[in-house]
Amino acid sequence: MVPVATFRNIAIGQYIPGESMLHRLDPRTKIAVTLLLVVGLFFIDSYLGYGLAALYIALAVLNSGIPARFLFRGLKPVIIIILLTFALNSFLTEGEIIWQWGFLSLTKEGLYKGGLLAVRLILLIVGTSILTLTTSPLALTDGLESLLRPGRRVGIPAHELAMMMTIALRFIPTLLEETEKIMKAQMARGADFESGNLLQRAKSLLPLLVPLFVSAFRRADELAIAMEARCYRGGEGRTKLKQLAFRPADFFVLAGSGVFIVWLALVA
Amino acid sequence: MPIEIKDLTHIYNPGTPLARTAIRNINLTIEDGEIVAIIGHTGSGKSTLVQHLNGLLKPTSGTVKVDGVDINQKGVDLRTIRWKVGLVFQYPEHQLFEETVWDDVAFGPRNMRLSDEEVRARVERALAAVDIDPALANRSPFELSGGEKRRVAIAGVLAMEPSVLVLDEPTAGLDPRGRQDMLRQIQRLQEERHLTVVFVSHNMAEVGALADRLVVMERGEIVMEGPPKAVFAERDRLEAIGLGVPEMTALMAKLREMGWDVPVSVLTVDEAEKAIMAVLRREARVGTRGDL
Ligand SMILES: Nc1ncnc2c1ncn2[C@@H]1O[C@H](COP(=O)(O)OP(=O)(O)OP(=O)(O)O)[C@@H](O)[C@H]1O
Ligand SMILES: [Mg+2]
Numbered sequence: 001m002v003p004v005a006t007f008r009n010i011a012i013g014q015y016i017p018g019e020s021m022l023h024r025l026d027p028r029t030k031i032a033v034t035l036l037l038v039v040g041l042f043f044i045d046s047y048l049g050y051g052l053a054a055l056y057i058a059l060a061v062l063n064s065g066i067p068a069r070f071l072f073r074g075l076k077p078v079i080i081i082i083l084l085t086f087a088l089n090s091f092l093t094e095g096e097i098i099w100q101w102g103f104l105s106l107t108k109e110g111l112y113k114g115g116l117l118a119v120r121l122i123l124l125i126v127g128t129s130i131l132t133l134t135t136s137p138l139a140l141t142d143g144l145e146s147l148l149r150p151g152r153r154v155g156i157p158a159h160e161l162a163m164m165m166t167i168a169l170r171f172i173p174t175l176l177e178e179t180e181k182i183m184k185a186q187m188a189r190g191a192d193f194e195s196g197n198l199l200q201r202a203k204s205l206l207p208l209l210v211p212l213f214v215s216a217f218r219r220a221d222e223l224a225i226a227m228e229a230r231c232y233r234g235g236e237g238r239t240k241l242k243q244l245a246f247r248p249a250d251f252f253v254l255a256g257s258g259v260f261i262v263w264l265a266l267v268a
Numbered sequence: 269m270p271i272e273i274k275d276l277t278h279i280y281n282p283g284t285p286l287a288r289t290a291i292r293n294i295n296l297t298i299e300d301g302e303i304v305a306i307i308g309h310t311g312s313g314k315s316t317l318v319q320h321l322n323g324l325l326k327p328t329s330g331t332v333k334v335d336g337v338d339i340n341q342k343g344v345d346l347r348t349i350r351w352k353v354g355l356v357f358q359y360p361e362h363q364l365f366e367e368t369v370w371d372d373v374a375f376g377p378r379n380m381r382l383s384d385e386e387v388r389a390r391v392e393r394a395l396a397a398v399d400i401d402p403a404l405a406n407r408s409p410f411e412l413s414g415g416e417k418r419r420v421a422i423a424g425v426l427a428m429e430p431s432v433l434v435l436d437e438p439t440a441g442l443d444p445r446g447r448q449d450m451l452r453q454i455q456r457l458q459e460e461r462h463l464t465v466v467f468v469s470h471n472m473a474e475v476g477a478l479a480d481r482l483v484v485m486e487r488g489e490i491v492m493e494g495p496p497k498a499v500f501a502e503r504d505r506l507e508a509i510g511l512g513v514p515e516m517t518a519l520m521a522k523l524r525e526m527g528w529d530v531p532v533s534v535l536t537v538d539e540a541e542k543a544i545m546a547v548l549r550r551e552a553r554v555g556t557r558g559d560l
Contacts, residue, residue, distance in 0.1 A: 178362075184324045185363040188355040189424060190347050190379030207375065210365035214410070 015136045021249060022064040023134045027143030029250040033257045034131045041120055043265035050119045052264055057127050064134050074129040075122065082121050089114030141165045146244055159235025175216065182211045269335045269352060269431045271298040271321060276330035278316050290316040291488040303458055303465045305475035308485030309510045314468045315358065318434050321466065322353040351380055354430030358437045360421035364409040369420050372409050376428040394427035398453055415446040433457065435467040439474060451478055473514040476500065476535035497533035516540040
């Protein structure tokens with residue numbers, strides 16, 4: 001049978017609460033630095049450069065106090081892609097052959113290039129997970145909203161986007177809980193969610209999906225009414241309980257990281 | 269079909285930081301034809317417990333035996349257990365999904381691969397058992413009133429004709445009239461079909477009126493158990509764990525404190541009236557307490 005009770009385990013975002021400097025940085029700082037890092041990593045094309053970038057990321061991890069296993073957890077789903085990238089590049093790049101088996105030839109240049117790409121992917125994933133590991137989903141949307149705000153003049157609905165993200169995040173656990181409940185209720189009536197061919201299985205999902213949609217629409221309706229009852233009228237003139245505040249630490253991190261990453265990207 | 273629960277413990281998300289022991293060392297036997305009410309504060313583990321009765325949740329440790337068979341053993345077909353032990357979830361109306369009331373009630377029997385005639389017969393019996401007008405059978409379940417939806421959902425479980433009916437807060441969110449109807453239907457089912465009934469409730473008057481036996485839970489453990497009158501007699505203990513006693517039982521307790529010779533084991537208004545009248549008559553005869 002389906003291990004239904006495990007639905008609630010799914011962590012939303014991967015935020016791990018903490019008190020480190022990295023945790024307390026303004027989300028805008030972290031978003032900006034992460035973006036810069038992502039772009040920078042694409043420019044670097046030497047092992048020395050990647051070594052320095054890895055050192056930089058390692059310092060951030062050390063500061064955040066996040067156990068390494070959480071970083072590796074983020075790598076797990078893409079490990080195949082990383083290995084594949086490495087293998088394909090190692091074998092398909094032309095150059096000095098160091099090992100041959102049938103039509104497969106491992107080249108020195110390939111090994112070098114494949115290695116670089118693999119390291120780049122790993123650093124990309126670890127680097128970006130630091131952002132989501134140290135920033136709560138709400139802070140993240142807050143930061144995004146604030147960063148997107150100048151875009152309003154060209155028609156980017158910054159507040160609305162952020163509100164949608166916030167609501168979606170808020171309701172994911174609720175929907176999962178509801179899924180679990182309805183699944184159990186239908187299983188109590190002998191529903192079978194896992195045997196049969198594809199068509200039968202798709203059909204067997206109806207007893208789950210229909211009530212789920214009905215309740216999602218009901219919730220959406222209720223939420224809209226509750227928001228209107230509290231005079232919600234979009235982002236215009238809206239103030240925040242938690243103001244984002246740019247502090248000296250943010251300035252130093254932003255300036256320091258900015259200079260370092262740009263230097264790394266251009267020189268290394 | 270007795271149900272025997274032995275040393276049952278359930279931990280949600282074991283081995284993670286979210287681990288939570290919802291029920292612990294539960295021992296409980298439910299005999300054939302009994303009406304057992306499970307009461308307890310919110311979060312005390314009632315829903316967790318009842319979901320073990322048909323194998324929807326697996327014990328972390330301990331066993332659940334239905335009819336002498338350990339339902340979590342390898343090779344036990346849980347679907348057949350679920351036909352024998354019908355479980356109605358809290359707010360079951362949220363699980364309606366078919367186009368018509370009739371089809372929704374037929375979902376269970378169809379999963380049992382019964383013949384068309386048998387399905388039809390069962391659906392009709394089930395709808396009748398919950399007093400749903402056959403004229404409603406072709407309507408969409410989403411067009412019904414809240415109380416009707418609830419009854420259709422219960423019919424959906426009854427249509428599997430289980431020998432044990434488990435209901436998680438069947439009267440939650442109903443108006444007083446709806447509650448009354450629901451309780452009457454449950455009682456009638458038990459009498460007519462000799463069902464074993466296990467139900468979860470927050471309403472003391474309700475469990476007092478309906479149950480043969482109460483099981484009181486607190487923080488995942490059974491702390492009291494026995495016939496309603498015996499359990500309600502321990503009012504202080506119940507109140508200590510955040511539960512009350514039926515209003516009439518409380519009234520009798522107050523009267524006794526004031527020196528009236530009334531029995532404490534009174535549950536309903538009728539019984540209370542009789543008890544008070546008895547005292548008044550006795551005293552009128554003796555001629556004391558002219559002041560009342
Ligand atoms: N699927 C789940 N995952 C994790 N924890 C759960 C889950 N379901 C219940 N719990 C926890 O287990 C404990 C017991 O919950 P349960 O639902 O059994 O209580 P209850 O007595 O039915 O409460 P209520 O009267 O509110 O329905 C609670 O602390 C609850 O938070
Ligand atoms: Mg419950």
